[in-house]
Structures are given as structure tokens and as C-alpha cells.
Amino acid sequence: MSAGKRYILCANVFIQAHQTYYGFEICPGFWLALSRQHEAKRIFSIDKIRVELLALSDQLSDWVRNRAPDTFFKGTADPLTLLPSAWTPANSAALAHALANPGSGVIVDDQAVRSAAAALAIPHR
Numbered sequence: 001m002s003a004g005k006r007y008i009l010c011a012n013v014f015i016q017a018h019q020t021y022y023g024f025e026i027c028p029g030f031w032l033a034l035s036r037q038h039e040a041k042r043i044f045s046i047d048k049i050r051v052e053l054l055a056l057s058d059q060l061s062d063w064v065r066n067r068a069p070d071t072f073f074k075g076t077a078d079p080l081t082l083l084p085s086a087w088t089p090a091n092s093a094a095l096a097h098a099l100a101n102p103g104s105g106v107i108v109d110d111q112a113v114r115s116a117a118a119a120l121a122i123p124h125r
Contacts, residue, residue: 005042006041006042006043006044007042007043007044008043008044008045008046009043009044009045009049010045010049011049011052011053014045014049014053014060014064015053015056015060017030018058018059018060023059024059024063031063031067034068034072035067035068035069035072038068038069038071038072039069044071044072044073044074045072045073045074046073046074046075046076047073047074047075047076048076049073050064050072050073
């Protein structure tokens with residue numbers, strides 16, 4: 001994972017991992033790594049994804065409810081909380097690029113991209 005970059009995870013990251021190669025019994029280290037990467041402030045998700053995952057009523061929803069760090073799913077009421085705390089005008093061009101190019105890998109959750117873009121008045125395609 002690139003140093004200094006933060007990633008917003010979409011629901012599919014969790015669902016596909018759980019349903020395929022990284023099931024809880026097969027690869028518990030994956031889920032521990034998610035928590036550790038979050039603690040290192042590299043990855044997180046949003047509250048709307050949490051709601052979606054909790055509705056599944058399976059091992060994944062159990063992980064979200066009982067084992068994911070409390071701060072893993074950030075609220076989207078204030079989209080600016082999704083941005084790195086050290087964001088400055090000098091690197092706002094990188095954010096604009098990430099928002100305009102969701103496939104860039106910097107921000108992977110379209111809902112979060114739209115929220116952040118709206119807060120910053122950046123056009124999003």
C-alpha cells in the first residue's frame with residue numbers, strides 16, 4: 001500500500017473477500033490486516049457501507065458489528081471528515097484527480113467520492 005495514501009473501501013471489498021478467498025476460517029489474517037491498516041490510518045469505509053453489510057446477517061455482519069474497529073466506518077453527514085486531516089491546497093490537485101478518476105485506486109467508493117466532491121464543489125463524472 002502506498003505510503004501516505006488513504007483508501008475508502010466499498011462494500012464489495014468486504015463482500016467479495018468474505019465470499020471468496022478471504023473467508024474468516026480460510027484467512028483470518030486478512031481481517032486482522034484490515035483492522036491494522038485502519039489503525040495505521042490507511043483504510044476506512046463509510047457509515048452507509050456499514051448499514052449495507054449489517055443487513056447481510058452473516059459472518060461478515062458479525063465482524064462489522066463485533067470485531068471491526070469502532071472508527072472504521074466514518075459518518076457521511078459531514079463529507080469533509082472523509083478527507084485526510086493534513087489536506088492542503090498544495091496537494092488538492094491530487095484529490096481532484098482522484099475524485100474525477102474513481103478508477104485511480106486512491107478512492108474506491110463511488111458514494112464517498114460523490115459526497116467528498118459535493119463538499120468541495122469538484123465536478124464528478
